[in-house]
Amino acid sequence: MKLGAVIPVYNHGGPVGGVVAALRAHGLPVLLVDDASEPGCADVLDRLALEPGVSLERLPVNQGKGVAVLTGLKRAAQMGWTHALQIDADGQHDTRDVPAFAAAAAAQPLHMICGYPIYDDSVPKARLYGRYATHIWVWINTLSLAIRDSMCGFRIYPLAGTLPVIARQYIGRRMDFDTEIAVRLFWSGMGVSNVPTRVRYPEDGVSHFRVWRDNVLISAMHTRLFFGMLWRAPMLLWRKLAA
Template sequence: MKILDSTRVLVIMPAWNEAESVGNTVREVLSVGRPYDVLVVNDGSADATATVAKDAGATVLTLPFNLGVGGAMRAGFKYAQRLGYQRVIQVDADGQHDPRNIHEVLAGLEHADISIGARFADRGDYSVSGPRKWAMQLLAKVISGLAKTRLTDVTSGFRAANGRAINQYLDHYPAEYLGDTIDSLVVAIRSGCRVTQVPVEMRPRQGGTPSHNPVKSAVYLGRAVFALMFALTRKRSTISDPALAAKGAV
């Protein structure tokens, strides 16, 4: 079944044990008053995430067990393709992404296939330090070179995609650690997708507990560099025509 209005946008919200914040996040997105449909991908949660999200007005797709953000997003992209959405955007269930910025990130798709909501682009006061900062700066420098445009926040999960990028993601969207950000972005660029970024402000988590600490930040540095090296060895994928893909969708 196809959506009736091709101008509608699918907001994909991967959620793992986010019952404390997902309901309010869904309601905020829907209250913006724009043509947004919310799909919460319940990633094997052990709490009431699915029930809370549904009660807040979202469509809920429940995975049988935890696949991670990469697996959840692949499921969301497949849903978007089957229903004919030509624009999607990932929004975190923890409330850090301000729904009022969604239309700004989507506007980047007017001249690119992927639009990133960037935290380090002279807007807001979000900051990181130590190993995480070093890793992010290195990743941004290398991937900016590949994309031939300045990117400051290549690990941001607040990103939008058009039909061309959706098809590319379905061909290659890894579930490995950082694969949903670094790996997917590098392969998309090498496959011909155009990337841009839009400055956004980040908010504190609306629920749950941040997972970062000095030890995890050091581990993040090592994993980020490995993820980048691994991504650069990936083969380019062929991007199919969205119109042709839509005809073959079930």
Template structure:
């Protein structure tokens, strides 16, 4: 009998990369099996008892098809996922549900994500853990928020949890976009590139548990993986600042049934609308971090010696980084008196200190009064160098202070979310 249309368009498989999780692996695999989903296990060069336990488990009759792929040496989570995705495509599956084997995520919640993926087979379905009940390491929560912010700036997708390991990937998406991120950063990069490609992003709540430090098996390398994440976000942000468009895999047809796209001036008014900003600030933490980023970015622009172009630069960066323009433009007005002249003098002093290795003396300042008016030579160079350093300092202080003040603003009560809370990819 030929397969049905639904079976042809949606054939999911669970892809489970594992590395030295012998203590939890078989329990996770058995619970996945209970969901009736085929499994591709990628043993990423484990050095514990993983291989032996996998061999014993697969030697018995199983209720679902199970494939085991082994890397002779550990190559990292990104490579393990890519190997699993490639094998899934070879076997004729259309979607891969990824889930870690450390026991923190519940396989019993797989049907929730798969149902959303079945309804919207083009979508990247991302699980998100409730931040209000987060009991993991503080660095994990900070890393999650910084990653959420980086993704929002790069592509406009507003995610609540960009680092959850339970997701449903359309294999056509994985094949159609190029991700260069290694180890853990692949899961961040694929979200950004999916949004650039026009892929819908859906979010589904999942539960998570964190084991005590003496039981938890973590392969995160604090220094190395943090540097990889920072490099990734820098690369994606640099690309987002470029004016040429991204290659689309799927065009956004969300407004296809409503006729033509709204006129440019209507889109501009909505972009500038302060009511949208206020609503977002009351609704979620990602928007608060975006607001703080926009205001602090504006203070950096205020320090740059580009008077007459600061507002234009603010609007351009706000558009490219999916920020509301009002906080960016507001921050850039720090260059107005009385603060503007103070910032100029501070920049010249700091630049002189960096270039000359000492503070300028009073005699030097009086002697160069005419030079300061015409902005030549060494004074201009000191201003240029100092403006960046003073701007970065103002940016950091503004960001931290703004987040502290926003904590005083109460969040709106939001209804409990059901099966697919659509991520706002490509907006901002």
């Protein structure tokens, strides 16, 4: 297993350096994917890319987190990685949990390793409770409770099983990405291992969630996944009974 970290970045010039340093301390190579950040953040990324073990891909125009991660996964495979750890650039994920994720991937190398958050008091209550609507829809659309949290952006993808799915299926490009790719990988037959991880929301954190736009995208995603589940339901039920 050759594991590296993919970090989608959009205007997180402040915290991203600490995230990179923490990942490098765990011995992981890092691939930064700049989703057309403003010049100050772009300069930070350029400097980070000069460090050993750090690479940079840059998108010419902002296209959303999903496009940045998909770009990073494809590039990771070209770099010879077998697995890619996705983690956000804003510092909300606890990099001390990286060894637990890596151990889970080593134990089940064909599985998607999904983080499920353990929140502290910094989590906005509206965000916390709003996640449950997505959890319920994911459990409906997979006919399973296998994915404990589909919205956490801290996970490991086995690239051999992931790249064929993203090559042949549409996957949301923005805040709908994390949930949709998790469901579609589950549909493809990929196993899921859930790992608890501590999550905090920094007081000076920058959120790119746009309430109206992203809620519309997420609603559309759940709709297309629901109709996708309907014709897959016999296969999903058979797989569940066989297991």
